[in-house]
Amino acid sequence: MTADETRSKQVLETTAMSDNRAARRFARIFPVIALGGVLLVLTLNVLVDAHGVHMTGWLRPVVANHRLRKEFLLRQLPGPVELLVLGSSRAIGIDPAALQEVTGLEGFNAAVGSAETQDYLAWLRLFIAVNGKPPRMIVLGIDEVSFANSRPIAEAFSGSKELLAMLPEVDRGRTYLPFDEHDLGWGRTWDSLRSIYFALTGYPPESDLFDANGLGHYIAREEALENGSLDLEAGLRESLTDYRNRFAPFTALSEERIACFDRFLDLVAEHDIELVAFATPMHPEFLRRIEAETVAAQRKAEVRTLLRQRFAARGWVLHEATQPENYGGNPENYYDGVHMHPAEVTYLVESILRERQGKGK
Amino acid sequence: MLFNSYTFIFFFLPAMLILWWWPGLSRNQRLALLTIGSYVFYGWAEWWYCLLMLGSTIIDYVAGRRLAPDKPHRERLAWLLVSLAANLGLLAVFKYAGLMARSVNLVAGWVSGSGPELLEVPDIILPIGISFYTFQSMSYTIDRYRKRVPETESLLEFAAYVAMFPQLIADQLRAIPTRLTASRVALGLHFFIFGLSKKLLVADPIARAIDPLLKHWEWLSFGDAWLSMTGYSLQIYFDFSGYSDMAVGLGLWLGFQLPQNFDSPYQALGFSDFWRRWHITLSQWLRDYLYIPMGGNRQGLPRAAAAILVTMLLGGLWHGPSWTFAAWGLFHGLLLALEHALHRLKLWSPPAVLVRLATFIAVVLGWVLFRADSFPMAAHLWWVMVGGTGIAFVPEAQPFLLVLATLGITWCWMARNTWDGTASLRPRRAVLLALLFMACVLVMTRPSPFLYFRF
Known part of the structure; x- marks a missing residue:
């Protein structure tokens, strides 16, 4: 048995564990936080609309439009x-x-x-x-x-x-155009945060x-x-x-x-x-x-x-x-x-x- | 389609998993789903890529049937040759035709002086994954010829084996699991998210830092050359091992167990050890289908050295249609042959730490050939790296890259790899993975193909 086959076997053994409580809890926590985070970012970027692409008009776009x-x-x-x-x-x-x-x-x-x-x-x-x-x-x-x-x-x-x-x-x-992939990106998220900051402190x-x-x-x-x-x-x-x-x-x-x-x-x-x-x-x-x-x-x-x-x-x-x-x-x-x-x-x-x-x- | 794309993560993967685990599906239905899904994955950029894969699959399926152990030897040999010719022919046309034409023109130019080009250099786009699935498919017919594997049950099973998007080992298709356990989900997350993070949070930022430096390679100083090539060594490791980890995670979610492909290669003690840890599946393929058939190490040192050199030369060329890749393979072949000889002669046993450092430095120097667009670029980088243009290091010139490289090397040398940390199912690990996933999602807007996709 080669080294990698040994490793594969170890993981197989681990994954063959019964559906124990720890694994179930793990498999529940992850999607709640990950998908919750994704939805939060999406909502923030669409509503704040820092690039002015969704025309929500709540805040003034902050990028060079x-x-x-x-x-x-x-x-x-x-x-x-x-x-x-x-x-x-x-x-x-x-x-x-x-x-x-x-x-x-x-x-x-x-x-x-x-x-x-x-x-x-x-x-x-x-x-x-x-x-x-x-x-x-x-x-x-x-x-x-x-x-x-x-x-x-x-x-x-x-x-x-x-x-x-x-x-x-x-x-x-x-x-109101549907959101695009940039609404999940760091660039637009950062600009949304800037937009909120400017709205609070002045542009x-x-x-x-x-x-x-x-x-x-x-x-x-x-x-x-x-x-x-x-x-x-x-x-x-x-x-x-x-x-x-x-x-x-x-x-x-x-x-x-x-x-x-x-x-x-x-x-x-x-x-x-x-x-x-x-x-x-x-x-x-x-x-x-x-x-x-x-x-x-x-x-x-x-x-x-x-x-x-x-x-x-x-x-x-x-x-x-x-x-x-x-x-x-x-x-x-x-x-x-x-x-x-x-x-x-x-x-x-x-x-x-x-x-x-x-x-x- | 890329693993690190919104399309894959938010649409293709969930749809595939939901359908895959749909209650009551028969084995054949799931094989069909796996095959269709894999063809969609491969054909996302160009649909005709799928035709090539389908062609290779059908030829090798038929050849595999005709390679039954009870058939006459001559007929079996003929079908093996058909399979090899078909697969290597595909590679020759779609991967190496340009290289061959350029090489012929170069030689003709040397012989006849300057003149019109003898052959037109074809402008063929390399179909994604062609090197992987032709080898996958071809290994089946070779093993059939060697009477090592049974005949595949059906064309569908074989098509799924050749195409499966995360790749897998054939025997697992015989017993597809019918229930997804929470443990598999958790471990799949562990591999997939860490793999995604390696690619997007480590390899890509390093690439963005070193690419501008290497673009102007003529002007690099000693320090910059070492920094950029160390950076590239880290980039290629985190990029490819990240991809491999993601494939393992996907496999776990589908109920399969994929083999480990990287085992902390920069901790290697020597070059044989490096190749036991780097791209393990390719190393094993080269060992089983090239090195051992050529005699391996059983027929004396000169024969073993020659087998190593040929194997590594072809292994290098497998990576791409460029002589710099062949030279990279040859470079490693020479190091392996030298190490083999030293090992046999038992001249000196230096301390492990020195061996590890020397191995790493040699591997970094080897990556110069791999990364270089041309031999002049490789030669110049080597010249600079050995101090040919002076030894100067200005760390403040590239502070970000310096920090990244230092952290990366420390990680590669000290930290456990993804396969060593699979046991933890604590909630805080789930939170960590979710945060890493979020960070990856935020930077996923830049398209960044995996380096090994071009091979």
Whole structure:
């Protein structure tokens, strides 16, 4: 008999013990404490809702929820502004101050992470309501995934009741979404505890993720860029993982999102707003790989067809900036597959604006 | 599906246990449940993984029937070869095709100078668990050929034996228990929760600390290199032994007894002892199906040394399609052969504490080959670790890792392992396990596959 067989036998002998009292007590205590603890954590995280995903609204979310932060910043603007930047995290780094030098218009950047077409519409309506008048110009960065049919349209608002209220025509789905696995995680539990603490002692000032004009900063990445430790290769890999997941459930363009986009364009036309729209670029290597591995190329073609059709019908121009070479950019100036350095994204928009000015539009 | 996922712990496992212990189920119904559940488990990421396992199972089931002792020797040999070819063929295609193509291209490049690649390197995803179930399945036909095991009763029984998600030993399927005792629940909890904690609370934090260091291996200092490789030694132990403990716990809940797979390997006194304590089931497989058939230690020192080297080389390659794994196996083979020779010659018997320390240090150096993505990385790490770039240790540079490594080593050297502490059924042990479970649940949001899943 080998050593491990001896061990197996010992355990077998132990387990062969009769169902004694100690074992029964042991087998009862464990589930009571373990499952009780799990339920407690789940209840705490859903009710406190520190990330603002369940919309319980009992306490103010404590994490960087782009939509909530930008709503707050929009309301803090000292006076009306005339330029509005819309788009996803890829447009967060567009600096309204730099655009003002080209256009002369003071602006606000309302781009938010994972923005979809319903964001464009909701943000424009909210902007008009808060600003008191429509903008004279909108700079819009459009991603293909903004038209994805991957999730319920209301889910994308992740906690912003105010934005959701701007879309009365949209099917809101369930307001109270079912809990997700993060409600069992340490990150959300810690934030729930912080949320309760802040509710009792007062909230800290807004984080410095966004400037007052909505310009976003990826603090860690900007620091890495500054001290030369930025790893583009790692960033490209992260983007691949992220976008594989984004394109996997993107089986067709979402009819609801197309409808929101159309309403947005109608609103732009109605207020005679100048729309500077561009298809957001990707890093060439990332683009090559994501198109090889996913349905990205097919979805991109579908989105382009739709956009060209909509823009042509109004006599507008969609600026193709799919790759750095389209706008004279530099693929080295990327954090990852889709996010550009702040200077690069501002350069992109400035070059589009100058080109338009050169053409008299 | 991962043991350390919400899906497994809160949905798959409870559903499986409820159905498994459902009153009145016949043995065949339970075997079917076990097989289907195991296929769901394996096929969770990619359903076609199951087809491979099913193919291997059917071939070996048929081969096993044709390997009846009363059949002519030639026919039996032919069916054994069919089984070996099928299983090794699966491994060759899905695991080693890329390595073979890269190696051929490398050699062709050396011979002809630079030029176009001779073979296209296939981009094949390694199906989860393929190395485990092909060996499991193949061992049955080999044992049938050797007339050591009876024929399996049915395809269903054999399919359950090959597929069972926590893995098990075949003879227990003959007498499936019909009642779950509180003792089994308690002991299952002991193994499962401690295993889960080893993975999530020890191995994963260590991995998060050492991965950034090893990513920039060119810049590691002497101290950082030792710290990161000691950390990796701990990570791989806690990761894999944690997985094995969880499997034992699951087995207990299903009424089975799985063998011990780790026995405090870093307390080993020598390399033979290490391999008696590390991945015991694989060591035994290699011993029974490779080392002993090659003559073992019965035919003189040179023959035994050659058998050890070949066995360990193949054992290393079993871990992955990379020559660094083969080199790791060869490294251990050399150490084992050397130890074997020294033992026979009885030259010197150093104190046990020195033997333990030397064994541990050599094992850590061996893990360099195992962890390295390439030979240049391994060579550089070794060079740094032997002081080639200077000897400097700045403990404050990696305080978290230093504390983790110190605690981990102390645990590995001093503490009892999971199998030594099974007797306590005190309420405070139940509370401790429940709190550990809660801690694990809180950190389970990060997906973290087990290291051995990639093998």
